[in-house]
Amino acid sequence: MYVRDAKNREEVWLLDRIDELGLDATAFRSRDYVVAIDEVSNEKAGFGRIRIHRPDDGDSICELTSIGVLAEWRGQGVGAHVVERLVEYAGDEGFETVYALTSVGPYLAQFGFDSIDRDALPDTLKRRLEAKRDGVDPDATPLRVAVDRFHVPDRLREAFKTASKEDATGDDETAPEEFGIDPETATYKYDTGR
Numbered sequence: 001m002y003v004r005d006a007k008n009r010e011e012v013w014l015l016d017r018i019d020e021l022g023l024d025a026t027a028f029r030s031r032d033y034v035v036a037i038d039e040v041s042n043e044k045a046g047f048g049r050i051r052i053h054r055p056d057d058g059d060s061i062c063e064l065t066s067i068g069v070l071a072e073w074r075g076q077g078v079g080a081h082v083v084e085r086l087v088e089y090a091g092d093e094g095f096e097t098v099y100a101l102t103s104v105g106p107y108l109a110q111f112g113f114d115s116i117d118r119d120a121l122p123d124t125l126k127r128r129l130e131a132k133r134d135g136v137d138p139d140a141t142p143l144r145v146a147v148d149r150f151h152v153p154d155r156l157r158e159a160f161k162t163a164s165k166e167d168a169t170g171d172d173e174t175a176p177e178e179f180g181i182d183p184e185t186a187t188y189k190y191d192t193g194r
Contacts, residue, residue: 001076001078010030014033023068032051034089036081045072045078049064050090053122053124058122062099063098067083076160077158081156083111099143099144101128103137114144
């Protein structure tokens with residue numbers, strides 16, 4: 001399993017998965033995404049995005065958004081490595097802090113993300129938080145991590161090394177709510193058997 005930059009030809013695949021998982025596609029650009037790929041089957045297992053905000057009145061801001069892992073790959077460290085690749089990219093681009101606006105705070109906390117007060121957000125992200133709450137993630141809360149404090153727990157690093165579709169747990173620790181999906185009110189593009 002490895003994580004690489006998304007390719008332009010993967011745009012439709014990304015948009016379909018974002019739609020299926022009920023994630024945020026605001027200002028979509030495939031070149032902002034990374035994709036986790038299984039080395040054996042060449043199947044895509046997960047994805048995520050770094051969105052750079054460049055406000056006219058201040059410094060650029062880095063936001064982690066639209067992280068998704070396909071159901072058959074969950075519980076194997078795929079999401080952790082997608083997040084890791086994105087935070088590394090942010091550091092390479094000179095960012096010291098990465099923000100996330102999401103309802104999956106407990107998931108991101110294991111990597112060093114801390115909850116912060118809305119008032120501690122840059123103005124651009126305050127507006128973005130409200131838009132997310134009004135749209136795809138009503139329970140979104142602001143989080144941030146210093147790039148140099150980010151870490152992947154050993155258990156997720158080890159799981160990723162041997163990740164396979166056959167080893168995915170049907171009863172993994174990732175719940176729909178962790179992706180901003182309310183299972184009671186969600187509608188699905190495809191029949192999920194629920």
